[in-house]
Amino acid sequence: MNNRILITGLRRACIMQRVTMTTDSKAVIGNREVVGFGMNGTESYIDRVDFPMPAIRYKENNPDIQALREKEKGDWKKLSIEEKKALYRASFCQTFAEINAPTGRWKSSIGVILMGISGALWLFIFMKKFVYPPLPVTFEEERQLAQLERMKILEVNPITGLTSRK
Known part of the structure; x- marks a missing residue:
């Protein structure tokens, strides 16, 4: 008994939905x-x-x-x-x-990408110039070569084994 009432209610709801859809679509399509x-x-x-x-x-x-x-x-x-x-x-x-047919939309996409890259580069230059502190003196090439020579003299991390022989 309950199943029949449920099925009848569902059928009525489906019919009402179809009627609503057709009247709504008529308003849209003219x-x-x-x-x-x-x-x-x-x-x-x-x-x-x-x-x-x-x-x-x-x-x-x-x-x-x-x-x-x-x-x-x-x-x-x-x-x-x-x-x-x-x-x-x-x-x-x-x-x-x-x-x-091609629309030419790729041109605007490339333009937006290039403007983004340009903005990122300008931001990087600004940050490098005004925000970050200068590099330490140990980054100079002369200092790095001197440090390498000192490491050789002190035998820091010496290479041993078969690969160390000529």
Whole structure:
């Protein structure tokens, strides 16, 4: 008994959700014609090469496009090239060539990266000049050579064994 009540309630909820989804989608898509299932069953328009058939047409129906759609039902040889292009543009925003065309976005990305590197270099120079203390005198080449000679004289860490023989 409880199962029947639960199943009936779930069915009603699903039906109400479908009704809500269709009324909400009508508000979003406006006067555009639904022509397919769409990506994941949603009524949306998106230009993608891997999903070439959107669920709705690109432009809303107007009298000019409606007249072309009626003319389209007849012989296609009677349509001019301009009319065919207008029909295509009413259904799709871009052609495959336009979708695959380079956008030039890489230029702005490279510019932002180079500005970031430039800012980091200026920050490094500022820190080196004004924040860090000067290097100790033991970093001078003469001092390092003198230290090496002293280590040889005192025999610090001598190399012994087979590798020490010539």
